[in-house]
Amino acid sequence: MFTQSLDFKTTDLNTFPFPFTSGNYRYSNDLKKLSNVNCIEVTPEYKLQVETKRRLLEEQPHIRFQSFSHTMEMQWEVLEMLIDMAADRYPEHFEVIKDGDKWTFKNHIFGETDSFVYGDASTLPNEPLDYIGRHFHNDFVLMVHRDSNFYLEVGQVSYAALFSANWNKGMSFDEIHAPVPFVSRKGDELADRVRKFLLSIEPGKPWTRINWNLMADRWDVNYETMDVWGPQRSEITPENAGKLVRLRVEEQKFYRMPRSNAILFVLNTQFLPLEDLTLRQEWFDLTYSVLQDIPGPMAEYKGIAPFLPQSVEYLRSIDEKKKAKINNK
Amino acid sequence: MYNSPVLFDKSITIVNKFTPRNERRKFVVISDQAGYDQAKSFTSEIEGTVPVECLSINGMEDKEEIKRLILSQKMGTQFYIAAAWNNAVMIFSLGVEAGLSEAEIQTVIIGPKRRYVYCMKCFEVSEVEEEAEIAECDHCKASLEIGPFYSIVREGYIGYPYIPIGKVEVGS
Structure with a gap:
């Protein structure tokens, strides 16, 4: 049975998408052009993350993958893009042999070889996006463009932050970004601006933005387990926050799919325990400054209100110790 | 089509009194x-x-x-x-x-409208009272807080699982 205890963190800090650029964070339209169009990344945690993701998909298929039956062609398009990117960026890890419609995909990290007929889902063990998604640590969400909006028609989600692929299946971008449970949200207008921006994304010119959150000793927080993680959040203390609270960063990449015209969301989620922030003093200072300054409604919206004060208190104690050390020199 | 409208208690099509749309033929x-x-x-x-x-x-x-x-x-x-x-x-x-x-x-x-809640534990729908804020899932007996969001795909309001005071449950 899957355990939610977080058994990995980013170890190569150069790959951690640190989210803050100033000591004061507010919602903003922070979309940027993606400099490296290829979304495939193999980090030191690749194997651990992919194995965990596969376990989740096996144990909780209805929670972790949802699709409509009419999306097969769109899913094949995504499969093709991801396979080509993987083989292009990491030829030592991934290989594809295309003999007409007969394809063979090799994942050398896992020592796996799969042959299938492109376009024939019966030759794959899972639906095309579900199959290829199990080779990469990212979450994948396919939003179909219709009537100036986007509708979630395929989702493979293993790192949920107040999200559920099962619940959000078929919902529009606006519905998904409706105010979170029982909390008024300042970001509503931002969601509308982001939706309008997504409408303008062109094929071959992907964009990116970074979202962040804090996680209290959890891999993810979805609606399905609200009864479990809801009460657990108050078990965080200033003494254990350094180990148990992680800065969760979600690097979101948006691709316009040229054939289906859908937008593919590729989400790279990474974690850094608060205690590891001291490895880069600038990151520690920025995070401490940002967290001290989070308005109440934003903390509620992000679901971090019950353990934010303890997290800030932990950072304050570290900061004071550091300052005392400097003064004693 | 999955996103075709469905009739639910807060549907925009439901009115207290008909309004003549005289521009119609x-x-x-x-x-x-x-x-x-x-x-x-x-x-x-x-x-x-x-x-x-x-x-x-x-x-x-x-x-x-x-x-x-x-x-x-x-x-x-x-x-x-x-x-x-x-x-x-x-x-x-x-x-x-x-x-x-x-x-x-x-x-x-x-007469009365019918209202349904979608259980996020077992993904089944249960009928609930019109003004109810909490409910018990008819299928898995989970305690649910009825949220304000409706899914036309699931044909119910979201039911967030919670543990009532005094009840102990184990899960992941």
């Missing part, structure tokens, strides 16, 4: 026994303004007749439904199947 009024008086009062009100066709039904057994009536209409027809919940849902669904949009339908519900 024709009105079709469908009622069951419970909605007969409402339909009659409306047709009296609009008499002589727009051509009207009325159909009184008993229930499910009249499904084919309703379908025939809806499919035989031309574009520009406004539909009015006055019925108890189950019959209203049936008529509304037949209208949507035939390609009507919510703007082309007004519905007056006679």
